[in-house]
């Protein structure tokens with residue numbers, strides 16, 4: 001008897017392999033609705049990026065040291081000494097940004113195609129939780145290189161926590177592991193980043209995928225009026241959809257490697273607790289909240305700012321229960337579409353303002369200084385040479 | 391009154407109740423030490439007197455950032471003597487710098503300005519910079535939080 005047969009026999013004698021085989025082939029050859037196309041690979045892309053982050057993260061862990069004295073040096077060591085260390089560090093750093101982008105695009109697709117509606121409300125809710133976990137990944141991972149920009153962005157980020165009413169001071173103290181951002185903070189962020197979040201994310205992904213497979217992908221038909229999917233009309237998950245995903249993996253790897261080579265992330269200066277660098281800004285995915293917070297001033301400003309920044313997330317979580325209309329097709333949901341576009345463009349606009357605030361910019365041949373709040377103030381080049389912003 | 395109020399609890403119901411209560415007590419008993427473990431161990435600090443190195447060599451109007459406990463503090467020499475303020479901006483925690491020519495503390499993060507007494511002149515901070523206590527002992531200068 002060949003080895004393969006012996007192994008098969010071993011399992012057949014002990015487990016109900018027929019049942020297991022049926023379950024697997026049912027999932028593998030499951031038919032997806034006919035309109036399933038390239039936009040439907042964004043979810044798998046997010047998952048693949050998570051896998052890539054896990055692998056590169058484990059590789060970085062071999063050389064990374066989570067202490068204030070050693071963290072920055074260990075990143076330098078990974079980049080300069082370890083073979084291909086630079087590549088894995090770059091892929092991890094770029095992968096983080098692209099994973100967040102992929103999750104946002106996946107959510108955008110789901111929103112505009114009305115796929116969050118009954119019976120898939122909880123798939124959407126778990127998706128929003130995945131989004132929140134993903135940006136928390138970004139926030140905690142950002143500190144780990146222990147460079148100036150990370151140190152101060154984290155100081156400012158955790159400072160916002162103490163504006164939460166009643167428990168703010170405790171919350172900040174707890175997050176930082178003390179009064180200020182120190183080695184205790186680094187340890188905490190490290191544990192959350194490499195142990196807690198990966199498992200939390202894995203758990204929620206399992207639930208998300210399970211829910212998604214149970215109710216299959218949504219069609220564009222009205223809620224409750226979906227015609228049963230005729231197997232001959234559906235697209236087989238394997239091999240057709242999987243082949244698309246394969247193409248996406250290749251493209252993702254190509255993009256990650258290209259970005260890593262063409263536009264590498266700098267290591268930056270080591271953190272210095274006695275010197276704040278000018279104009280520190282958070283990563284792009286925090287820029288909209290960062291900018292929004294600036295408009296809330298006065299004694300209750302901070303509190304209102306926190307509320308203002310939480311509202312979009314609460315809305316996202318509750319959305320399937322607020323929008324109970326039966327239509328799925330975007331053309332038949334003008335209000336939801338306008339609302340979604342407004343939210344998306346609003347966030348992009350705020351993010352852009354955050355990006356250009358406190359810099360000098362040229363628009364239509366004229367130079368402007370963009371204030372903290374994003375207002376352009378003309379710079380009169382004739383009278384004074386604009387002072388450098390840095 | 392619901393009729394079952396008068397019925398004596400069955401042995402089964404009573405046991406269920408005991409198990410539920412036991413599970414709850416165990417959960418709480420296990421979580422409390424866990425939460426306490428996660429609470430940052432107090433390091434203290436900040437109440438000691440820290441000497442300002444080279445204070446006597448500082449010119450009038452000059453400022454210097456030092457560390458008192460875990461806090462960054464800016465010490466400024468005025469004509470009338472030394473003054474010290476927390477360097478932590480009350481807006482979002484960046485460190486302010488003393489600008490000698492403007493006679494003001496400037497925050498690099500959101501362009502706040504505090505005057506020489508730590509009061510907010512402009513920008514988003516909601517409160518003045520907390521003042522630290524300066525003691526002059528001989529020709530040495532010491533700073534402490536209290």
Ligand code: FES
Pocket residue numbers: 479480481482483484497498499500501502513514515
């Ligand atoms: S942190 Fe100082 S002005 Fe914002």
